[in-house]
Amino acid sequence: MKQDWTEQMRNKLEGHEQTPPAGLWEAVSEQMGIAPAPTRRTVVLPGWRRWAVAAAVVALVGMVVLYKVNTVPTSPEGAIAHRQGWSKAESLQLVAEEKERRRYDRDDSTNATDTTSSIDVAPTVTDTALPIAEAVPDTALPIAEVGPDTASSIAVSPADTPSRPVRNTERLVATNESLPLIGERKGAVSESEKTARSVSIGLEGSGELLAVQPLHHENRIYTNVYGYRSVPSSDMAYGNSPLYTQTVYSLTDYVTKHYLPVRFGLSVQWHVHPRLAISTGLHYTYLHSEFTIPLYNQTLRDQHLHYLGLPLGLTCQLWGNRRFQVYASAGALLEKCINDRPWQWSVGVAAGAEYRFHRRVGLYAEPSVGYYFDDGTSLQHYYKQHPWAPSIEVGLRLHFKN
Amino acid sequence: MSESLVRRIRNHDQQAMSQLYAMHVGRLASVCYRYVPGDDDAKDVLQESFVKIFAALPTFEYRDEPSFRAWMTRIVVNEALRFLKQQSRLSVETLTDESALPVADEEPDVEHVTPDELHRLIGQLPDGYRTVLNLYVFEGLSHRQIAQLLGIHETTSASQFYHAKRLLAKHIKELIKRKP
Numbered sequence: 001m002k003q004d005w006t007e008q009m010r011n012k013l014e015g016h017e018q019t020p021p022a023g024l025w026e027a028v029s030e031q032m033g034i035a036p037a038p039t040r041r042t043v044v045l046p047g048w049r050r051w052a053v054a055a056a057v058v059a060l061v062g063m064v065v066l067y068k069v070n071t072v073p074t075s076p077e078g079a080i081a082h083r084q085g086w087s088k089a090e091s092l093q094l095v096a097e098e099k100e101r102r103r104y105d106r107d108d109s110t111n112a113t114d115t116t117s118s119i120d121v122a123p124t125v126t127d128t129a130l131p132i133a134e135a136v137p138d139t140a141l142p143i144a145e146v147g148p149d150t151a152s153s154i155a156v157s158p159a160d161t162p163s164r165p166v167r168n169t170e171r172l173v174a175t176n177e178s179l180p181l182i183g184e185r186k187g188a189v190s191e192s193e194k195t196a197r198s199v200s201i202g203l204e205g206s207g208e209l210l211a212v213q214p215l216h217h218e219n220r221i222y223t224n225v226y227g228y229r230s231v232p233s234s235d236m237a238y239g240n241s242p243l244y245t246q247t248v249y250s251l252t253d254y255v256t257k258h259y260l261p262v263r264f265g266l267s268v269q270w271h272v273h274p275r276l277a278i279s280t281g282l283h284y285t286y287l288h289s290e291f292t293i294p295l296y297n298q299t300l301r302d303q304h305l306h307y308l309g310l311p312l313g314l315t316c317q318l319w320g321n322r323r324f325q326v327y328a329s330a331g332a333l334l335e336k337c338i339n340d341r342p343w344q345w346s347v348g349v350a351a352g353a354e355y356r357f358h359r360r361v362g363l364y365a366e367p368s369v370g371y372y373f374d375d376g377t378s379l380q381h382y383y384k385q386h387p388w389a390p391s392i393e394v395g396l397r398l399h400f401k402n
Numbered sequence: 403m404s405e406s407l408v409r410r411i412r413n414h415d416q417q418a419m420s421q422l423y424a425m426h427v428g429r430l431a432s433v434c435y436r437y438v439p440g441d442d443d444a445k446d447v448l449q450e451s452f453v454k455i456f457a458a459l460p461t462f463e464y465r466d467e468p469s470f471r472a473w474m475t476r477i478v479v480n481e482a483l484r485f486l487k488q489q490s491r492l493s494v495e496t497l498t499d500e501s502a503l504p505v506a507d508e509e510p511d512v513e514h515v516t517p518d519e520l521h522r523l524i525g526q527l528p529d530g531y532r533t534v535l536n537l538y539v540f541e542g543l544s545h546r547q548i549a550q551l552l553g554i555h556e557t558t559s560a561s562q563f564y565h566a567k568r569l570l571a572k573h574i575k576e577l578i579k580r581k582p
Contacts, residue, residue, distance in 0.1 A: 005567075006539045008512040009520065013540070016517045017428030018435050021445035025423060028452045034416045322445060359442045 022274045023321045030321060258382035259288040261389075267311070275317040283309035285335060287381045305381055307344060309335030325354045325362075333370070342375035344383065354397060366393040404470050411459050419456055426471070427452075430478050432521065436536055437482035439525035447485050451478045479541060483533070483551065491529040492552055510571040514578050523573045531566030538563050 267281035284307070291301040313331020320326065328351050335344040350368030357363060369390045372383035383389060404425065410418035430451065434444045454477050464470055486492045512520060524532060537543045537551065538559075545563070549556040 005509045005512050009510075009539050012512055012515075012517050012520055013432070013436075015429065016432045016521060018432040018521070020427045020431040020448060021441050024427070024445055024448055024452075025420065027445065027449045028423070028456075031449065031453050032456060034419065322442075322449075 019274070022317070026319075026321045255290075255292050256380060257290040257292070258380075258385055259290075261382050261391075262286045263391075263393075265309075265311070269315060277315045277317075279311065279313045279315055279329070279331070281311055283307075283311055283333065283335070285309060287383070289381055291380075303381070305340060305379075306338050307335040308338055309333050309344075323356050325356075327352050327354070329366075340377075340379060342377045342379060344372060344375050346370045346372040346383070350393075352393075356399075360399050362397045362399065364395060364397050367391075368393065404467055405464050408459055408462065408464050408470075411456065423452060426474060429471075430474060433475055433478050433540075434482055436521065436524055436540070437479065437533065438485060443485065447478070447481045450485075451481045454481070479536075486529060486533060487552075492533060492554075508568065508571040508575070510567060510574045511578065512574070515574055519577060520574075523570060523577065526573065527566055527569060530562050531569060534559050534562040535566040535570070 263283055263285045265281055265283035267279050269277040269279040271277045287303075287305040287307070289303040289305075291303070311331055311333045313329050315327050315329040317325055317327045328349070330349045331347070333344075333346045333348070335346070337344065348368050348370030350366045352364055352366035354362040354364035367390070369388065372387045372389060374384065374387075404422065407418045407422045407425070411422065427448075431444065431448060434448050434451070438444045438447050451474075455474055458477075462470075462473070483492070515523070524535065527535065533552070534548055537548045538545070543551070545556050545559040548554075548559040552559070
């Protein structure tokens with residue numbers, strides 16, 4: 001006799017089992033105040049996941065440290081390298097002006113034997129020493145000492161400057177700009193010292209992770225540099241305008257500033273397993289850089305780069321309960337600059353935590369470290385300065401059912 | 403097996419609790435999902451159920467395995483019903499409009515679907531249909547008992563069951579048709 005359909009249903013689902021919701025045992029344990037233990041069906045951070053969490057944290061910390069180490073002052077060669085990002089016209093102009101500057105320096109060396117011109121410098125230095133002492137204590141001391149003395153006292157050897165302690169935030173100009181210029185007045189500047197001065201802008205300093213170097217630092221210091229210089233009357237023929245005499249000393253002094261990247265995005269995650277999800281989406285990134293000649297307080301070039309990117313990643317939930325989840329993810333991002341040529345590749349790892357204040361909505365924070373590959377162009381931007389780029393992403397995440 | 407675990411749990415053995423949980427969670431999850439299909443909802447219901455089971459075990463008188471299992475299942479079903487009532491998903495107003503039902507009066511062809519498919523199709527029924535069908539078929543309650551339990555009229559229970567049967571039959575038919 002054929003079974004009744006209800007009986008068939010009962011038999012069919014007799015002993016039927018289903019995978020329980022993720023994090024159930026942890027939630028039960030938490031509510032009952034007992035220590036969650038690994039079970040056959042609910043796994044609470046087994047060994048490999050603990051190692052994965054530890055590795056993610058160590059990697060994150062390590063990369064941040066590595067990033068910090070990479071932001072030491074640039075070498076003169078590094079500063080030269082920055083010129084590659086300039087337009088051809090700008091480069092040509094700089095080369096021409098550099099030639100003129102060198103010619104001027106030679107003339108200046110010759111004139112430096114002129115006692116009058118040297119003595120002319122002294123009052124100027126005295127006047128400017130105090131502001132420097134306030135603004136840049138590290139460099140102010142030798143200047144203040146030599147200020148009231150004669151020209152021979154003013155001849156501070158540029159070779160001494162590297163041994164002086166320098167504040168990181170002002171290292172760009174404090175050591176490499178002002179002191180060699182003072183020494184130069186005595187005609188004691190060697191060829192190598194001239195070279196060091198010509199590339200002395202520490203462009204690295206304007207690209208700190210969470211702060212862009214304040215403009216007033218550069219302005220104040222450069223003003224002092226201007227104060228040190230006193231152009232002999234014979235040199236006025238070279239350029240009768242005082243502004244032009246400033247130009248002589250500022251031709252190689254430009255500062256690159258890369259502002260922190262701004263990124264917005266929309267991501268979609270698809271769970272292929274209760275603990276694994278593939279994610280993709282669309283990212284927009286904005287990179288802003290400024291190239292300035294501080295002596296003029298003039299922006300030479302303002303660079304805005306807009307990127308659209310396609311991320312692809314894998315996310316693994318490491319631990320979680322009903323409200324809180326911890327996860328790690330790794331992925332790659334391909335971005336196309338929409339107003340210039342380059343394609344930008346990057347890879348990254350992240351560790352994140354999400355708090356669900358609603359069944360379908362969670363607030364998450366995701367610290368990450370990305371490595372940005374060289375895009376193969378001479379374009380200068382933040383990621384070329386900081387290929388290892390730590391960041392933190394915060395946002396809302398909506399959860400939908402399939 | 404469960405008996406020794408129950409004894410150990412009475413002695414506050416936490417490892418025994420996790421073992422008992424692991425032994426029964428799959429089956430109880432299946433029961434729970436039949437009443438409350440959503441992951442988050444099912445998790446809430448199962449969590450409350452296990453907390454009640456563990457809290458009641460010290461005073462529970464173990465007789466045999468089938469009665470122990472039936473006892474745990476009843477706790478899960480009661481929690482699921484409580485959850486659905488809390489969410490106002492079992493009020494008469496929210497029961498499905500009967501005018502939108504299939505016309506054909508067929509019995510579900512249960513024989514030609516797998517347990518997983520059947521489980522999923524039950525989960526896809528509207529709340530009212532699904533609850534009455536579950537209580538009638540799997541818990542073996544009469545329409546009078548269901549009516550008392552849910553606070554509805556007996557004829558409403560019968561009607562919900564009737565329509566649940568027809569809708570399930572339709573879904574099974576469509577599923578079989580799609581199979582290669």
